Amino acid sequence: MAFDSLSEKLQNVFKNLRGKGRLSEADVTTALKEVKMALLEADVNFKVVKNFIKTVQERAVGQDVMSSLTPGQMVIKIVNEEMVNLMGSETTEIAFKAGNDITVILMCGLQGAGKTTTTAKLAGKFKSKGKKPLLVACDIYRPAAIEQLKINGDKQGVPVFSMGDKHKPVNIAKAAIEHAVKNNHNVVILDTAGRLHIDEDMMNELIEIKENIEVFQTILVVDAMTGQDAVNVSEMFNNKIGIDGVIITKLDGDTRGGAALSIRAVTGKPILYAGMGEKLTDLEQFYPDRMASRILGMGDILTLIDKAQAEIDEDKAKELEKKFKKSEFDFNDFLDSMQQIRKMGGIGDILKMMPGMGGGQLKDVDIDENALSGVEAIIFSMTKAERGNPDILNTSRKKRIAQGAGVDISEVNKLVKQFEQMKKSMKQFSGLMGGKGGKKGRF
Numbered sequence: 260m261a262f263d264s265l266s267e268k269l270q271n272v273f274k275n276l277r278g279k280g281r282l283s284e285a286d287v288t289t290a291l292k293e294v295k296m297a298l299l300e301a302d303v304n305f306k307v308v309k310n311f312i313k314t315v316q317e318r319a320v321g322q323d324v325m326s327s328l329t330p331g332q333m334v335i336k337i338v339n340e341e342m343v344n345l346m347g348s349e350t351t352e353i354a355f356k357a358g359n360d361i362t363v364i365l366m367c368g369l370q371g372a373g374k375t376t377t378t379a380k381l382a383g384k385f386k387s388k389g390k391k392p393l394l395v396a397c398d399i400y401r402p403a404a405i406e407q408l409k410i411n412g413d414k415q416g417v418p419v420f421s422m423g424d425k426h427k428p429v430n431i432a433k434a435a436i437e438h439a440v441k442n443n444h445n446v447v448i449l450d451t452a453g454r455l456h457i458d459e460d461m462m463n464e465l466i467e468i469k470e471n472i473e474v475f476q477t478i479l480v481v482d483a484m485t486g487q488d489a490v491n492v493s494e495m496f497n498n499k500i501g502i503d504g505v506i507i508t509k510l511d512g513d514t515r516g517g518a519a520l521s522i523r524a525v526t527g528k529p530i531l532y533a534g535m536g537e538k539l540t541d542l543e544q545f546y547p548d549r550m551a552s553r554i555l556g557m558g559d560i561l562t563l564i565d566k567a568q569a570e571i572d573e574d575k576a577k578e579l580e581k582k583f584k585k586s587e588f589d590f591n592d593f594l595d596s597m598q599q600i601r602k603m604g605g606i607g608d609i610l611k612m613m614p615g616m617g618g619g620q621l622k623d624v625d626i627d628e629n630a631l632s633g634v635e636a637i638i639f640s641m642t643k644a645e646r647g648n649p650d651i652l653n654t655s656r657k658k659r660i661a662q663g664a665g666v667d668i669s670e671v672n673k674l675v676k677q678f679e680q681m682k683k684s685m686k687q688f689s690g691l692m693g694g695k696g697g698k699k700g701r702f
């Protein structure tokens with residue numbers, strides 16, 4: 260996922276901070292210098308980094324922090340809070356018109372940003388919330404885009420309105436709204452044409468639509484892989500046509516992720532959703548607090564729980580949430596949830612959301628679906644008592660388990676180590692996740 264490298268670097272800085280009983284101002288300055296470098300290397304906007312470090316520095320050398328019993332933890336807490344603030348502190352939802360009035364949403368962005376895919380992803384989200392969306396193909400320059408929207412609309416069970424490529428986008432949009440009224444749709448999503456670069460024609464086309472149609476939300480789609488360009492594009496679209504929010508795509512990829520940290524601070528407009536893959540379900544609501552905790556290696560248990568609630572048994576998910584919060588889960592729960600986890604996508608991605616498991620720790624662990632079966636075999640070879648109380652796993656027990664599972668003892672050690680690390684991280688971060696936007700005591 261994005262941020263792996265940033266996350267790894269920040270966690271190293273924090274490890275040093277946490278290890279110190281007392282902190283001098285110089286310690287904080289050194290640590291923040293490293294944080295600054297890490298952010299710049301992650302392609303976070305220079306001005307944003309400068310302000311961020313200044314704010315953290317001011318707060319971190321304050322009397323309360325330096326004289327506290329755990330100054331290192333306090334500094335980490337401040338970094339976390341300020342990172343949440345940077346991304347907007349509050350989660351912003353796409354707004355809908357009241358009652359059953361039609362909400363028109365204009366989707367815009369450069370070609371290849373993921374606009375058409377994201378449009379279909381959004382339609383699916385709206386549908387599952389009980390809305391009746393209509394997708395509209397306004398990209399008349401790329402016939403393939405119309406076809407792509409139709410295919411994706413089909414997959415989502417959402418109708419697509421199109422008039423081919425011989426009409427002006429503004430006229431297609433007008434006709435689509437009439438169609439929506441007749442067919443009781445309450446959300447109309449316009450998929451407009453992108454270009455490879457910002458150009459006048461594209462902007463004029465969007466302005467023409469906005470001048471002739473009552474667009475309720477203008478949403479820009481940007482590609483996280485383009486780094487600072489995504490930030491510049493956001494600024495330009497906002498200045499030219501005015502946007503209400505941004506959806507940042509391809510955060511699943513190997514991007515440095517700086518755009519996600521800069522867009523809100525530079526444009527003043529919130530990130531609404533994050534595209535996390537090519538599948539039409541790979542769109543996550545953007546929660547600044549959860550994103551910050553993911554970046555800081557504190558994991559993202561809440562998104563994990565959301566996924567669980569959407570795709571697995573609700574009672575089981577609640578149970579899991581309770582255990583996560585209390586750091587009480589054992590190998591029985593691990594095994595129990597594993598069957599459910601299979602339904603929720605790649606195990607690697609899921610583990611990365613766990614505290615202490617992001618930021619590159621997983622690189623040498625090589626987790627894939629086959630590894631998952633190996634893990635299962637190991638847990639199956641444990642006795643009930645061992646699963647319930649992993650602390651009793653001494654060498655002879657581990658040897659027996661390895662034999663039973665047909666794996667090397669090092670595999671058993673690796674699993675137990677990961678498990679312990681996860682529990683330890685949860686304890687460590689417990690109570691740390693405050694912040695303006697966050698809720699206390701989440702873990």
Ligand code: GDP
Pocket residue numbers: 368369370371372373374375376377453508509510511512533534535536537541
């Ligand atoms: P458009 O030109 O802006 O409409 O872009 P498309 O919707 O055609 O997407 C361009 C490419 O990006 C396609 O191959 C999509 O599958 C891919 N894509 C879109 N969103 C994401 C995402 O969140 N993650 C990944 N990995 N790929 C994405």
